Amino acid sequence: MNDRVLTGIPGFDELCDGGLIKDRTYLLAGTSGTGKTNLAFQFLYNGATQYGETGIFVATEERPPQIRENLSRFGWDIAALERNETLAIIDACSTKIGIPSQERYVDVRPFDMRATLDQIIAIQDATGAKRAVIDSSTSIGFHFQDPAKIRIELLKLSTTLEILGLTSILTCEIIDDTMQSRFGVENFVTEGTIMLYNQRRKSVRVRSMEIFKMRGSDHSKDIHPYEITSAGIVIHPHEEVY
Numbered sequence: 001m002n003d004r005v006l007t008g009i010p011g012f013d014e015l016c017d018g019g020l021i022k023d024r025t026y027l028l029a030g031t032s033g034t035g036k037t038n039l040a041f042q043f044l045y046n047g048a049t050q051y052g053e054t055g056i057f058v059a060t061e062e063r064p065p066q067i068r069e070n071l072s073r074f075g076w077d078i079a080a081l082e083r084n085e086t087l088a089i090i091d092a093c094s095t096k097i098g099i100p101s102q103e104r105y106v107d108v109r110p111f112d113m114r115a116t117l118d119q120i121i122a123i124q125d126a127t128g129a130k131r132a133v134i135d136s137s138t139s140i141g142f143h144f145q146d147p148a149k150i151r152i153e154l155l156k157l158s159t160t161l162e163i164l165g166l167t168s169i170l171t172c173e174i175i176d177d178t179m180q181s182r183f184g185v186e187n188f189v190t191e192g193t194i195m196l197y198n199q200r201r202k203s204v205r206v207r208s209m210e211i212f213k214m215r216g217s218d219h220s221k222d223i224h225p226y227e228i229t230s231a232g233i234v235i236h237p238h239e240e241v242y
């Protein structure tokens with residue numbers, strides 16, 4: 001029986017036999033605005049506040065001050081978790097776009113996978129982190145030219161996180177309509193894939209999620225509605241999407 005890591009995301013853990021399998025890397029894929037950043041961060045926030053597990057968040061697309069501000073809408077005091085070292089954010093965004101960063105942890109430029117992993121290792125050594133999020137793998141993929149190279153680099157990333165003893169989520173951008181990931185390879189480099197949808201039904205959009213793949217585990221094969229509420233993401237495991 002595999003050890004499980006509770007996400008604590010309402011409705012999620014019961015869909016996959018009690019949580020994510022420990023020390024494995026998962027892909028969280030969805031079109032823009034589906035809630036990937038929110039859900040991935042909620043996994044770290046719950047780890048820090050409910051399960052005594054430190055988390056590392058690598059932010060490639062949004063600057064950390066914006067992330068803290070956006071997530072404060074859910075009543076989450078991210079800065080307090082950083083102060084007590086149950087959460088660390090690596091700013092991998094500012095240097096990429098060439099602006100200064102006041103952050104404690106800043107990724108180097110030009111992007112170097114080894115340097116990013118070294119920083120994750122250093123933070124883990126200092127804090128004993130058990131969870132990690134890379135937001136997003138798509139952004140990292142753009143640093144490499146061809147799909148074969150992207151596939152190898154993302155496999156290196158996901159496998160290294162597993163060897164380090166981090167249960168991790170890589171977010172991934174899905175291109176509208178096609179339901180394909182940006183580079184078409186991301187799904188193959190992780191142990192499981194969670195899909196987020198925001199589909200149009202007449203004049204409204206309906207949010208739903210699916211555990212698309214989970215190696216080594218039983219899991220729900222259905223599509224379940226979810227909401228983004230004032231307290232974060234809530235999945236409705238017993239309701240159907242019409």
Ligand SMILES: Nc1ncnc2c1ncn2[C@@H]1O[C@H](COP(=O)(O)OP(=O)(O)OP(=O)(O)O)[C@@H](O)[C@H]1O
Nearest residue numbers: 030031032033034035036037038039073228229230
């Ligand atoms: N307090 C809130 N209450 C309800 N919904 C919210 C709240 N805060 C954010 N949202 C919803 O969450 C969405 C953004 O979520 P998030 O940033 O996690 O998406 P994403 O999938 O990471 O997007 P991107 O691909 O652009 O990075 C917003 O578009 C909004 O619909």
Ligand SMILES: [Mg+2]
Nearest residue numbers: 036037038135
């Ligand atoms: Mg995002």
